[in-house]
Amino acid sequence: MMKILLIQPPVQDFYQTSIRTQPLGLAYLAASLQSNGHEAEILDCQRDRKRSIPVRPELSYLRDFYPFDDRSSFKLYSGYYHFGMSWDEIRREIEGSEADLFGISSSFTPYHQEALEVARIIKQWDRGKIVIMGGAHVSCDPEGTLSSAFVDYIVLGEGEIRFPLLVEAIQRGDKARIEEIDGVGFRKNGKVILHPLRGFIQDLDSLPPPARGLLELNRYRLKRRRSTMIITSRGCPHRCAYCSGHLVTGTSFRIRSPENILKEMEDCRDRYGIEIFDIEDDNFTFDKDRAKKLMGLIVETFGERKLEMTAMNGVSFASLDGELLGLMKKAGFDTINLSLVSTDIGLKKRMGRPSASIDFDELLKKAEDIGLDVIAYAILGMPGQTIEEMVDTLVHLMGKRVLIGPSIYYPTPGTPLFDICKEADILPPHRAQWRSSAFPIETGDFNRLDMVTLFRLTRVINFVKGKMDGGELQEGMTWKELCQFIGEKRMGEVEEEGEEGGKAKAKVEKKEKIEAEIEAELEGREQTGASSVMLAALCEKDRAWIDLLSLLFEKRSFFGLKTDRQGRMSFFELESSKRVLERFLEKSWESPILKSRNPGIGTLDFTLKTVLNEQL
Numbered sequence: 001m002m003k004i005l006l007i008q009p010p011v012q013d014f015y016q017t018s019i020r021t022q023p024l025g026l027a028y029l030a031a032s033l034q035s036n037g038h039e040a041e042i043l044d045c046q047r048d049r050k051r052s053i054p055v056r057p058e059l060s061y062l063r064d065f066y067p068f069d070d071r072s073s074f075k076l077y078s079g080y081y082h083f084g085m086s087w088d089e090i091r092r093e094i095e096g097s098e099a100d101l102f103g104i105s106s107s108f109t110p111y112h113q114e115a116l117e118v119a120r121i122i123k124q125w126d127r128g129k130i131v132i133m134g135g136a137h138v139s140c141d142p143e144g145t146l147s148s149a150f151v152d153y154i155v156l157g158e159g160e161i162r163f164p165l166l167v168e169a170i171q172r173g174d175k176a177r178i179e180e181i182d183g184v185g186f187r188k189n190g191k192v193i194l195h196p197l198r199g200f201i202q203d204l205d206s207l208p209p210p211a212r213g214l215l216e217l218n219r220y221r222l223k224r225r226r227s228t229m230i231i232t233s234r235g236c237p238h239r240c241a242y243c244s245g246h247l248v249t250g251t252s253f254r255i256r257s258p259e260n261i262l263k264e265m266e267d268c269r270d271r272y273g274i275e276i277f278d279i280e281d282d283n284f285t286f287d288k289d290r291a292k293k294l295m296g297l298i299v300e301t302f303g304e305r306k307l308e309m310t311a312m313n314g315v316s317f318a319s320l321d322g323e324l325l326g327l328m329k330k331a332g333f334d335t336i337n338l339s340l341v342s343t344d345i346g347l348k349k350r351m352g353r354p355s356a357s358i359d360f361d362e363l364l365k366k367a368e369d370i371g372l373d374v375i376a377y378a379i380l381g382m383p384g385q386t387i388e389e390m391v392d393t394l395v396h397l398m399g400k401r402v403l404i405g406p407s408i409y410y411p412t413p414g415t416p417l418f419d420i421c422k423e424a425d426i427l428p429p430h431r432a433q434w435r436s437s438a439f440p441i442e443t444g445d446f447n448r449l450d451m452v453t454l455f456r457l458t459r460v461i462n463f464v465k466g467k468m469d470g471g472e473l474q475e476g477m478t479w480k481e482l483c484q485f486i487g488e489k490r491m492g493e494v495e496e497e498g499e500e501g502g503k504a505k506a507k508v509e510k511k512e513k514i515e516a517e518i519e520a521e522l523e524g525r526e527q528t529g530a531s532s533v534m535l536a537a538l539c540e541k542d543r544a545w546i547d548l549l550s551l552l553f554e555k556r557s558f559f560g561l562k563t564d565r566q567g568r569m570s571f572f573e574l575e576s577s578k579r580v581l582e583r584f585l586e587k588s589w590e591s592p593i594l595k596s597r598n599p600g601i602g603t604l605d606f607t608l609k610t611v612l613n614e615q616l
Contacts, residue, residue, distance in 0.1 A: 005099035009114040010045040010084030014077035027210030036164040042214040046084040055080040058430040070560035106135040110435035119150035139247040140414040156183040200250040227276035236283040241417040276308040295327035307332040318356040322366040335373040377405040403596040406458040408436040453577035465596035
C-alpha cells in the first residue's frame with residue numbers, strides 16, 4: 001500500500017469562479033486508488049480565500065484595460081489575485097502529509113506554472129518523492145510537461161485505471177511494467193518516453209463513485225446550499241476547432257446507466273445533504289432520448305422540482321427540443337447555458353460546430369414558454385472572426401430574453417485552432433497570456449482594445465437588461481429611446497440637485513456600502529455581465545449609471561468612476577475602441593433591448609460558466 005496525496009494547485013488570475021473549482025476528477029482518482037488498496041487524500045489548494053498580488057510582467061499590458069480603482073457598474077476586474085492557499089501553507093501541508101507519492105492536477109495551460117510550483121516545492125523538500133502529473137493541459141502538451149525536472153511521470157486521458165496501475169508498478173519497482181502502460185509518459189536516459197493512448201474507459205459503471213468524503217463539501221455551495229458536480233457520460237463526437245475535450249475523454253460517447261447515476265445522487269443527498277447537482281458532461285444532450293429518460297427518472301425518484309439542477313459546462317442546443325426542455329424544468333433546472341458561438345453560419349461551419357435540428361431563436365421561444373431562463377454564450381476573439389460579425393452576434397442576443405455570456409477565446413494546445421494561431425504567428429510569447437482575461441489573440445481584423453471593448457459592451461447590455469428586469473427601464477426600448485430617456489433623466493436630476501445638493505454625499509456613502517456588500521457576495525465568482533445585472537437590481541440608486549451611459553452616447557467611449565475620501569465622485573475616460581462602439585451603436589440604435597429573464601421567473605442564477613475554464 002502507498003499513501004498518495006492528490007493536489008489541486010492554487011491559481012493566479014484576475015478572477016475565479018469558485019463554484020466551478022470542485023476537483024471531481026481527483027475525487028474519482030482517489031476512489032479508484034482506495035479500491036486498489038491504497039490510501040489517498042485530497043489537498044484542494046483553491047480554498048475560498050484570495051490575496052492581492054502584483055500583476056505578472058507579461059500581463060502588464062492589461063493594466064490600462066482593468067483600472068482597479070474603477071467603481072463604476074461597468075468595471076471588469078478589481079485586482080490580480082492568488083486564489084487559494086499560500087505557497088508556505090502548501091509546503092507545510094506537503095511536509096506533514098507523510099505521502100509516498102504526489103499526484104498533481106494541471107487542467108489549464110495558463111495555470112500550468114502554478115502546478116509546476118507545487119511540484120518544485122515537493123522536490124525541494126524531498127527529491128526522492130515521486131511526482132505524477134495529469135489533467136487536461138498534460139494531455140494537450142505531454143512533452144512540454146515532461147521537460148520539467150520536477151515531474152517524474154505523466155498520465156494522459158482518463159486516469160482512473162492508468163493511475164493505479166502506474167502506482168502499483170512504481171511500488172514494485174517494475175520498470176518494465178511501467179513501459180507497458182498506455183497513456184503514461186516519463187524520461188529515460190534523458191529522453192522523453194511517451195506511450196500513446198490506446199483507448200478510453202468503456203464501462204463507466206465499473207468506476208467507484210467519487211470520494212466526496214475527502215472534499216471540504218461546505219466549500220462548494222450555491223445559494224448557501226451544498227452543491228456537487230456529477231458526470232453522467234463522457235466523450236463528445238463533435239470536433240469543434242477550439243475544444244480540447246477529445247484529448248482527455250475521447251470522441252466516443254459513453255454513458256453511465258440510469259441506475260448507477262441515481263444511486264450516486266441519492267447517496268449525495270442522504271450522506272452529504274447535497275440537493276444541487278451540476279451536470280458536467282462533455283455533451284450531456286448528445287443522445288437526446290437518453291437525456292429525456294434520465295430527466296424523467298430524476299423526477300420519478302426525487303419528485304418534481306425537489307432538486308436543483310444546473311449544467312454550467314453548457315448544453316448543446318443542436319440536440320435539444322421542447323420535450324427535453326420541459327423534462328429538464330421538471331427535474332429542477334431554472335436556467336440553461338447554451339452556446340450560440342456566433343450568428344455567422346459560415347464561421348460556425350469553419351469551427352466544426354454541429355448542425356442543429358432546431359433554430360436557436362425557436363429554441364429560445366420554447367424555453368420561454370416552459371419557464372426556463374437562458375444564458376447564451378458567444379465566443380469572441382477567434383481567428384477568422386471580424387468585428388462586424390461579433391457585433392452582429394451581440395446585437396442579436398441583445399434582442400432576446402437571455403443573459404449574454406461572453407467567452408473570450410483562448411488558444412489550447414492540441415486543437416486545430418491552436419495550430420492555426422501558431423502557423424499565423426499570432427500566439428502570445430508567454431503561456432500565461434493564453435487565458436481569456438488576457439485577450440490573447442490579435443489578428444488583422446481585431447486587436448485587444450477591440451476585444452476589451454466588446455467584452456465591456458456585454459456588461460452594458462446585461463446591465464440595461466437588468467434594469468428592465470427590475471422594472472426601472474421599459475422592456476423593448478431601443479438605444480435611441482434609452483439615450484432620450486437618459487437625457488430627460490439628467491435634466492430632471494440637475495434641477496433636483498439645486499434643491500437637494502446636500503444629500504449627494506449620503507447617496508455616495510449608501511452606494512459604496514451596497515457595492516461592498518455585492519463585492520462580498522460576488523467574491524470568488526466570475527466578474528462578467530452577470531454582476532452587472534446584480535448591481536442593477538441591488539444598487540445604483542443615484543445617477544452614476546445615468547451619467548456613465550450619457551458619456552458613452554456622447555463621447556463614444558467608456559468611462560470609469562472614482563470616489564475620493566470625501567465621497568465626491570469623478571469620471572475618467574477608459575481606453576475604448578471607437579470603431580467597435582461606432583459599429584455597435586450604428587447597428588443597434590433602433591433595435592429593441594429585451595430583458596435577461598422571462599416574465600414571472602425568479603432572478604437568474606448568476607454563476608456563469610467559467611470563461612477561464614473550458615469554452616463551450
